[in-house]
Each structure stands twice: as structure tokens, then as C-alpha cells.
Amino acid sequence: MTYAAKNLTTGGRELIAFRVGDQEFCVNIMSVREIRGWTPATPMPHAPPYVLGVINLRGAVLPIIDFSARLGMKPAEPTVRHVIIVAQVNTRVVGLLVDAVSDILTVADSDIQPTPEIASDFERSFARGVLAIQGRMICLVELDSVFPNEEREAA
């Protein structure tokens, strides 16, 4: 487990927290490549609704995912205040459209509580756990399940 390995060396893990609507989420900082402002994306034909299109990231074609729509919430109406979290998921690089980046957290594994028992499998599939930070609830997101890799797609 890479998380465990990281804990051994740093004594904790660093997460990037971001806001989508009125909820807060966080992802492992190691998978985040950069954070940039919103630029209009070129829509893709026949794409699922949460794929906003592709943008030019220094010459690479980067698909942009509306994180809110991806989780089945209200689709975002991107403005210049929105940000794109450029994340590496397996071999691909994708952009995640979120409302704002709120924090960088350093937490120990013990701070992460297991995902509460909820009815929906969908929410459970991407949530790795929840964190209680200063009275806020932050959901730790597993990017692998948000963006399935090739093998899973074939299965």
C-alpha cells in the first residue's frame, strides 16, 4: 500500500481539500500535478454529460471533468472563479473542475474515519473515508474510482 509506505516516511499524509457546492472533498496531494484557472473547453461529441470537453495544457489534450456532475450533483456553471485540479490517474492526466481549493491538510491515518454506512453504493464507491477537521466534514475521494482505468473499463 503506497499510503502506508508514505506514512512510514512522513508520519502522516498530505491532502488537498476543495469545495464543490456546499460540500468539501480532498484528494491525495501526490496525485495532483497542478491547479489552474478555468479556461473554456472544447466540447466532445458523444461525451457523457460530466465531461465538459478538452483543453490545451501546454500542448497536451486534457479532458475536463465536472466533479459535481460526476458525483451526480448539480452540474457546475463554470466561471473564471472555478479552478481545475490537474490530477494524474493511473497513466492519464485529467482536469477536475471544482468550485475552489480550500486547504492543504496533513492528517494521520487514524484521523480518517471509515465511510458511514449509507444506502447509496455510488457514494461509497468513490469515498475512501471522511475526516472531521475543525467541525467540518471532508470526504476523502479515491480518484481511481472516479476515473476508471482501461482494465476496469474492459471488464
Add this chain to the structure above:
Amino acid sequence: MDMNEIKEIFFQECEEQLAELESGLLKLNDGDRDPETVNAVFRAVHSIKGGAGAFGLDDLVSFAHVFETTLDCVRSNRLEPTQDVLKVMLRSADVLADLTNAARDGGSVDGARSRQLITELEALANGELPQPAAEAVKAAPVAEAPRPAVNEEGFQPVAFSFDEFEASEPPTIEPSTFEIVFKPKSELYSKGNDATLLLRDLSRLGEMSIHCDMDELPALDRMNPEAAYFSWKISLKTDKGEDAIRAVFEFAEWDCELDVALAGDASAGAGEELPMQPVPFDLSLLDEEAPAAVAEDEDQSAEQPRDLNDAAVSAAATASNILQMAQTAARAPAETAKTAGPAPVTAAQAAGQQGASAATPTIRVDLDRVDRLINLVGELVINQAMLSQSVIENDTNGTSSINMGLEELQQLTREIQDSVMAIRAQPVKPVFQRMSRIVREIADMTGKSVRLVTEGENTEVDKTVIDKLAEPLTHMIRNAVDHGLETPEKRVAAGKNPEGTVRLTAKHRSGRIVIELADDGAGINREKVRQKAIDNDLIAADANLSDEETDNLIFHAGFSTADKISDISGRGVGMDVVKRSIQALGGRINISSRPGQGSIFTMSLPLTLAVLDGMVVTVANQTLVVPLTAIVETLQPEASAIHSFGASQRLISIRNSFCPLVDVGRILNFRATQANPVEGVALLVESEGGGQRALMVDAIQGQRQVVIKSLEANYTHVPGIAAATILGDGRVALILDVDAIVAASRGQSLKPEMTLAAAG
């Protein structure tokens, strides 16, 4: 660096040597008698043998050795390189290539074929002339016949050990005395060779007396410690032949002046065809005895009749001159002209050119690095375009210094792009050379006599294009020989040369490479093609087709006019596959044929696959790029030309033929309703299936060269979209996959393969 890496380098070099070998042999085949060509061929085989020896590739070594021995006979003028001889040699070159591949990839080779060629090569080396009709299968037994006590089926491949080899050379038994002059050059020492060791090896051949010549040794204060000053005169009494002596110096041969001569007239050379003069260096003999030489060359022809020793000395000088030239390539061609004398112009030019190309230093670079560089330069170009655009937008008064700087930047980036693209550009030569082998093989299989003429081999094109060119070209060459050319009998009956000619040409034309394949065969039998097309329901029985349209029918899938299906071609998967692969490269293919005179296939390909000429169009407020190669014409539809057809289909009439109208925005789901055709522009495109469609777009923005970007790298394949590109404003534009769009318009729906949806 481990052994495998070294081996890999060896195999890369082998490929180069094999190419050199083949081109040399083909030159000889065309009547080139330049000694430097013979030498180049010899050197190629020799280097392969040397390298193979170092890696213990015994099969390769043994075959190369026999080949080399035969080539040595040519080099020393003991064997006239006639067409028949060269046929054997070209086949040997093929086998050598096979053996090299087998050694690299661990495959197996046709052992019988290489053994048979070894026999043939040995027969040639022994002065037996090949059978006039050099029919491979027959030649071997005949060549073998003079040898005693071998029965029919058991003719044995001669083993490759050196001793047996010599056993087959005629003048070996009686010991004879050789006078050897051995003068090492400094290169010999710098390559780690040692004269002492060579001399010690030599002494094992027989009785030897050595005299060291120290005349050239300068005074101590003027001596260069790394130079070579000594030479040796050796008198060797041995029962082994001259070849055995030369074999000692085998790996030092290019780094020394070696002169082996029989002392006196002795018993020598009974079996040789030419009187064995004390040959100072084989090269010189080639010079002196080349037919044209005697006439014009004053110095040498005057010297020739003189005392043999004198001749030997002067010839040795000539030889060493030529050698030095070949090695250093430093001297002007003029000197070659002086020394080589005969056929001065061509020989000198050839030597000069070869010298020049040999002198250009090259490095091997990993292809990935080049690709990365090309990508970065692509970014640079885009970035530069974005920068100029935003400067123009923000600065209306035009600060001249900024604009001038930007203009210079633009010029520089263009230049950088061109030179980086040039790194990937490679001459088409290797592909063309591969074709000559295919022609030989097919000609053998079909019993036709074919001559392949290639032109413009040095035309350069992107490496990926070259790699993908080989397959369709092979297909076409096979077709040309198998279907295009007639049998020799028919050719004679038609009053043509029994030998058919296939001409393969490459040239640059307006930013593209044009490859032409012409045969002088019977041309396309239009009646037969037409009948076949009618039988296969490709056209209506009463269809009225122009000659050109009939000719182009052969590009339809499942079309083959060959009466019987042969091994080579004729399974009907020929030309449509060719056409598709050429189109996949962004190219076009055309045929023109004249009955009785042959057919010409013309392919036009882009110089690179990294950029594409595209038409930038607007569809439902989105910018799309349509590959220019797909577009036949563009037109502004008039309301009267649009006809509804059924519930939702619309046709457009173009010069009285009806063509389905395809709304790109609708197919790509960019809009829900069909656009009004009169407000847009129609692009007439030709697709894979050969059918034409009119693609409806809203407007044409312009024509531009775009850099192709992969969509698959971070996203997934999108049906209807071939790739993406980045426009001057920094936004991503999608490149249309015209074939997929056309297919979708036929009713095969574009399947939205929603990769990302799979998660839900």
C-alpha cells in the same frame, strides 16, 4: 554497456552493411565496374563476417566467408561479374540478410537454400562459370558435378572450415615461396593490432625469413611516437595458398599495405583463368585491366609491360592511394581521376561522393528523444502563434519593435520546426531496396524476367511514413509483376523486350512526396475489369463508365482479375487494402493505364504524419478541422439543388448527380435539429468505400497546417473524431474522421463508447 547493447549496435550496422551490399551489387548489375563499388561490396560482407565472428554467430560467419571469398575473386578480376554471377550474388545477399535476421530474432532460415548458394558461390570461386540460365535448382548439381564420388541426392554442402576451403583451391599442394611486403599504418596500432602477432601467425604457415625495413625511421627528435615507420619484407615458403596468407592479415587488411607475390614463376596458378601475376594489391589490377584503361591511361599502360616488380611497386602505390582515399576521403576527386585513369569522370565522381558521404559524421539518437523534441517544437509554434495573436489583439497602435521581434520569432520557430522535421526525414532508399528483393523473388516464382529501376531513392520523407509505406508498396510491386507484366513469351509476341521493367520513382512535389510505380506490361484489361465488376454487383450491367473510372474499379474491395488465385497475389484483398493504407497515411492513390503499354500507379503522401493540412471549419459554433486529403471540392449549395429524400434524408445535386448530404453537427450531436443547408457550405468528400458525400458545415475559416495531438493519451477514442489539434488561439480543435462520419451517415451509428461512464 552490456553485451546485448553491443549486439544491437552490431545488428544495426549489419542492416546498413546489407543495404550497402545490395546497392553495390545492383550497381554492378547495371554495368558499373568501378573498383570502389566492388570494394564497398566486399567490405560490407567482410564487416558482417567480422562482427558475427565476435559474437560467435557461426552460421553467419561461415556463409559470409564463402560469399567473401567469391567476392574476392571478383575484386581481383579472377571472376567476371556477369549477370549470371550477380544473380547468384544477389540471392546470396538475400540469404545473408535472412541469416542476420535469424541471428537477431532467433528465427530459422531455409538451410537448404543457404547450403545450395554456398555450393554455387564456391563453384564460382573455383572458376566454374554459372549455368547460362542460372536456374537456381539446376545450377547446384551441375556445379557440383566435376567433383568426384558424390552421388545425386547426397551432394553434400561443403563444410565451411578453412582447410576444406583450401582443399578445393587448385594450386595448394606444392609448397611455393611467397614474397610478402607488409607495411603497417599507424591505424593498425591504434586499433590494437600488433605487427608481432601477425608475423607470428604468419610464421605458422611455413618457413619464413623476415627482413625489417627501417629506412623510414626518422631521427629520435622528429619521431612521432604513435606513427608507424617499420615495414617488413618476408619470404615465406608454404604449402598453403595465397589466401591463407591473406587470411592472417584479414582484420588488419585495411590498415596496412600488404603485398603478397609468388617468388619467381614457380608452379602457381594452374587453375586460374587469368595468368596469376604477382598481384601487389587486387585493386590495382582492377584499375589496370579495366577495358577502358589501356586506351587512355598513359602512365599505367606504359608501365604495364615492364618488369613485373616495377609494375607491382607502382601498382601498389596506386592501390594504397586509392585505399587512403577511401579511408580518409580527404583528397580531391581529381587525384582519383589521375590514378584511376580509366572512366575517369564517373569513377572519380563516385569516389568523391562516397568519400564525402563517408566523411559526414553521424550519431545514433534514440527515436523517442527526437519525437520529444518534435513535440516541444510543435508547442513552440503554437505558443508563438498564440503570443502574436494576443499582441495583435491588445496592441492596436502596433509598437513596431514588438511586432518586428515577433516576426523574427515566427521565422525562427518555422526554421526550427523545419530542421527538427528534417531529423526524422529519411531517404526512401531502404524501402526501395527491399522492393528489389521482392521483385527478384516474385520474378523467380512467376518465371518472368523483371528489371526494377528505381529513381529518386534519396527523396526524404518522415520515418513513420517510410515505415508504413513498405506494406502497400510490396503489395503493389507484387501486383505489378504478377498481373501487370506478361510472360516473356507473350512479351516477345507483342514485340516487346522479354524482360519486363518495373520503374519505382520518388520525388517531392508541392510539399508532398509522390511515388510512382510504372510497369511496361499489358495495362489494365478494361473489358475484364468491367465484366468482373458487373459479376460482383459493383456496377450495373449498363453502367456508363469512363476509362479512368473503370481503372479505379480495381481499388474496390473483393476485386481481383487474376484468372486463378496464385500464391503471390490475386486473392482480391489487394488493391483496396493498398488504397486504405495509403489513405490512412493521408495520401491518395491513382492509376492510369494504357492498354499494351502498362500501368502507372501514382501515390501522393504527406511528408510527415506529425502535421496535417486541414480545412478549419465551424460547425454549431465549434471549430473543427477536416483533413484536406479527404476533400474533393467545396461548394455553396443553392436551395434548388437540395432535394428531400424520404423522411429525413436530403440529397444535393452536383452536376446532375445526387449525393447524400451529411450534417456534421447533427452526427456529432452538436445540435439537435438539422441545419439549413443553404446557410452553410458543403464539403464534397471521398471516403474509404469510394462513395462521395457532401458534408454540411456552417462556415469555412481557412486552410491551415495543424499539429496532430492524440486524444487517446488522456481521454479515449471518440467516434467520428480522428485526433485533436491546438489552434492559434490556444484552444483545442477536433480533427474530423471523415470515413467514420460517412459510415455513420450510412446508418451505422457512431457508438458512443463512454469510457468514463463505465464508472457509474
